[in-house]
Amino acid sequence: MRGTETHHSHTRDTPRRITWHTDSMPSDPHPTASSPTSPGPDTSLQPQPPTPQQRRRWRRYLADEQAEGAVYRELAQRKDGEERAILLGLADAEKRHEQHWRNLLGDHAGKPRRGSWRSRLLGQLARRFGGVFVLALAQQAEARSTYDRDDDAPAHMAADERIHGEVVRALATRGRQRLSGTFRAAVFGANDGLVSNLALILGVGASGVSHSYILLAGLSGLLAGALSMGAGEFVSVRSQRELLDAENPSPHAHRAIGDLDVNANELALVYRARGMNETDAHAHAELVLSNYSETTRLAEDIDADKHETLGTAWGAAGSSFAFFASGAIIPLVPYLFGIDGYAAMAVAVSLTGLALCATGAAVGVLSGASPLRRAARQLAIGLGAALATYALGLIFGVTVG
Structure with missing residues (x-):
């Protein structure tokens, strides 16, 4: 489940864009002894550092994943049997997504941030009520994921969000039938x-x-x-x-x-x-x-x-x-x-x-x-x-x- 801000791009090959600098390559592939000093190994191949905008977005994603994992754990406490196991499985998946953004942020993760207002609202509802209404809201939140339009989110994470939406839909359907x-x-x-x-x-x-x-x-x-x-x-x-x-x-x-x-x-x-x-x-x-x-x-x-x-x-x-x-x-x-x-x-x-x-x-x-x-x-x-x-x-x- 993600916030509604969208980051558009045309490619999704890697989680981070890398720009390779090749302007220092020697023109002569076989320098002789009389040539000027031969360059050493090319050390200019460095990944482009993330922009401040990217870091802010990653921190927001991290906060949302943490909040959403907490929602699933809160709901799991009110369930038992198979439904409890399914909700805990979703919470573990959100933790896996958390780790992706932690890896990208590295030392720039900073202090824990609050998730989006939607994630916070879901958390409050899960703590106070639980039940089918929260699952229905969680289903909509999963469908709003912007990972499939963000270069920094791998394709498998976007696919995870789609599958999570179907899992929550199935759980909500059980509650709808009872209600x-x-x-x-x-x-x-x-x-x-x-x-x-x-x-x-x-x-x-x-x-x-x-x-x-x-x-x-x-x-x-x-x-x-x-x-x-x-x-x-x-x-x-x-x-x-x-x-x-x-x-x-x-x-x-x-x-x-x-x-x-x-x-x-x-x-x-x-x-x-x-x-x-x-x-x-x-x-x-x-x-x-x-x-x-x-x-x-x-x-x-x-x-x-x-x-x-x-x-x-x-x-x-x-x-x-x-x-x-x-x-x-x-x-x-x-x-x-x-x-x-x-x-x-x-x-x-x-x-x-x-x-x-x-x-x-x-x-x-x-x-x-x-x-x-x-x-x-x-x-x-x-x-x-x-x-x-x-x-x-x-x-x-x-x-x-």
Whole structure:
């Protein structure tokens, strides 16, 4: 992972440029005794010393490598097993890159420097939070490496950074999969609450009604939307669990395996119906018959894992209710504090815009995309819907009036 400053050049053959001076070569390759004093061995072949700009850049690279290695070690402390080993392997790789810049700097390394603000931010986040958000940020930082455009960084180091990015991407993907259900409900619920209630408040406010009517409409919209979201999520999760139950093997069928005639049964047809070819189905059926109790236990474990991943219907309903309400309350804040008129609308739009940017940026970080672009997209969509409703409120207000 590297800072964003770029050093362009057309060649990358060596980590340091070397200029050879040949102006002192003798014109006569075979001087005679009468020739002037023969020159001794040519000692002018010296590498060009690094410029101050190069040294500054190398020190910055060194500081970044040190900071990024510390990030991986911090994350490793929060993990165990394979993920811990992978993160420690990345930290060792950053240490290898550190040594490259130390070798180039030699006695000019100086005192340890602070890394770039991005590296320092990653370190703070890793110490306080860890988790998928930091991995997603680390993935973006690895992708910003400028080693492939810098003569002083060997090609293998630039390639290392690309591979590191893929390693971090894979680790972040694990976290995204574990977080996807809850995060999806949080983002969608909060966004629905933000946009729908802001649109409702602006539409009602544009019609010219009093402050109390706007507040009542906003609170009604909050409760109606949150209850609707909770009920919808309850039905959705309950239906998914019922579908999973329908797909899983019947426990009665598993208990019947022990009573089957080993020489004449249709157990292989079960596995053929599930997609196995005839040979594999017969082999699997023989294995099941030889140890059916273990098969039953394994099937129950798989069933439990699926249900654990899906979660409970009541838990999903409660989360959706809370997420929607947390978003819908934000446009109501100025009205709850007694602000009225266009000032209240302006404050509501500003607060909602900030919240939309925050949720959009969070989605961008988790998806490995640009947080700024995702925030701008979220803001444009949300405010666009709210402004359209405001325009309709103006039209209806004039018509009714």
